[in-house]
Amino acid sequence: MEDYLIRVIPKNFNFRAFGVMLTKTVEEVRQLQGLSPIATAALGRAMAGACLLSADLKFGRIFLQIRGDGPLEEILAEATASGALRGMVKNPAVFLPLDSKKLPVGKAVGKKGFINVIKDFGLKDLYQSSIELLTGEIAEDVAYYLTVSEQIPSACALGVLVGKEGEVLQAGGYLIQKLPETIEEEVHYLEEKLSKLPPITTLLSEGLSIERILEQIFGEIEILEKRKIYFCCSCSEGRVERVLIALGERELEEILKEGKPVEVTCEFCKKVYLIPLERIKKLKDLISMKG
Numbered sequence: 001m002e003d004y005l006i007r008v009i010p011k012n013f014n015f016r017a018f019g020v021m022l023t024k025t026v027e028e029v030r031q032l033q034g035l036s037p038i039a040t041a042a043l044g045r046a047m048a049g050a051c052l053l054s055a056d057l058k059f060g061r062i063f064l065q066i067r068g069d070g071p072l073e074e075i076l077a078e079a080t081a082s083g084a085l086r087g088m089v090k091n092p093a094v095f096l097p098l099d100s101k102k103l104p105v106g107k108a109v110g111k112k113g114f115i116n117v118i119k120d121f122g123l124k125d126l127y128q129s130s131i132e133l134l135t136g137e138i139a140e141d142v143a144y145y146l147t148v149s150e151q152i153p154s155a156c157a158l159g160v161l162v163g164k165e166g167e168v169l170q171a172g173g174y175l176i177q178k179l180p181e182t183i184e185e186e187v188h189y190l191e192e193k194l195s196k197l198p199p200i201t202t203l204l205s206e207g208l209s210i211e212r213i214l215e216q217i218f219g220e221i222e223i224l225e226k227r228k229i230y231f232c233c234s235c236s237e238g239r240v241e242r243v244l245i246a247l248g249e250r251e252l253e254e255i256l257k258e259g260k261p262v263e264v265t266c267e268f269c270k271k272v273y274l275i276p277l278e279r280i281k282k283l284k285d286l287i288s289m290k291g
C-alpha cells in the first residue's frame with residue numbers, strides 16, 4: 001500500500017484533523033541509512049510529524065529539526081507540499097534497551113533541547129520558529145510547538161512499530177486542531193476520548209488505518225484531500241557545490257593542496273558525489289571573482 005497524508009473534517013465536530021501513513025517511506029529510510037530500532041522509531045515519528053505539519057502547505061517545504069541531550073543528538077525531517085519526504089538522524093546506530101516493552105524514544109532524544117520548525121514557501125523569506133522540548137517523545141513536542149508557537153491548540157499522536165528484525169511494521173500519526181468555532185464541550189469530549197484511546201502504536205498494530213483511528217475518535221469523518229507520500233531526496237551536485245563554495249576560498253585552497261578529489265555522501269539518501277579537483281579549482285576561481 002502506498003503511503004499517504006489525509007486532510008479531514010469530522011462530520012459532527014468543529015475540529016480539523018490530519019492523518020498520515022508512512023510505513024513504506026520509513027522502512028526505505030531505515031534500509032538506506034542502516035538505522036537502529038530506536039533511531040527508526042524516533043526518525044519515523046519526526047518524519048510523520050513533518051508530514052502532518054506540511055499538510056497545509058500549497059507550495060514549498062517544511063523542515064523539522066529536533067535537538068536534544070539524548071544519544072541521538074539531532075533529528076531532521078523534511079516534507080514538501082507535493083508529498084516528498086526525507087529525514088536523517090545524527091547517530092543512526094544508537095541502541096537503547098526496551099523500557100516496559102517499548103522503545104524509549106524520549107530517552108533517546110532527551111528532554112533538554114529544542115524543536116525547530118522552518119517553513120519555506122518558495123519565497124524570499126523563511127518562516128522559522130523554535131521552542132524547548134517538552135518530553136522528547138516528539139508527538140507531544142509537535143503539539144506543544146503548535147499550541148505555543150503558532151497559537152493553534154493541537155493534539156498529536158505519532159507511532160512507529162518496529163519488528164523483531166528492526167523492520168518497520170507500521171508507521172503513522174494524526175494531528176487534531178481546534179478551530180475558532182470549536183466550543184468548550186467539544187474540547188472536553190476530545191480530551192476524554194483521547195485519554196481513553198489506546199496508544200497509537202497499539203491501534204496500528206491491530207491493523208487499523210489512520211482513517212479508522214480518526215473515526216474511533218470522531219465517528220463519521222469527511223476526507224477533504226489525500227496526498228501521496230514518498231521518499232525523495234533533493235540533494236544534487238549543484239547543492240554539493242554550493243556547500244563547497246560556502247567553505248570559502250582558503251578551505252578550497254587546502255583541498256587543492258592535498259590533491260584529492262572531494263567525496264561527499266548525502267546523509268539523507270547515501271548518494272556519493274565525487275567532485276574532481278579541476279571543478280574545485282573552478283569553484284575557487286568563482287569565489288575570487290566574486291570577492
Ligand SMILES: [Zn+2]
Nearest residue numbers: 233235266269
Ligand atoms: Zn540525497
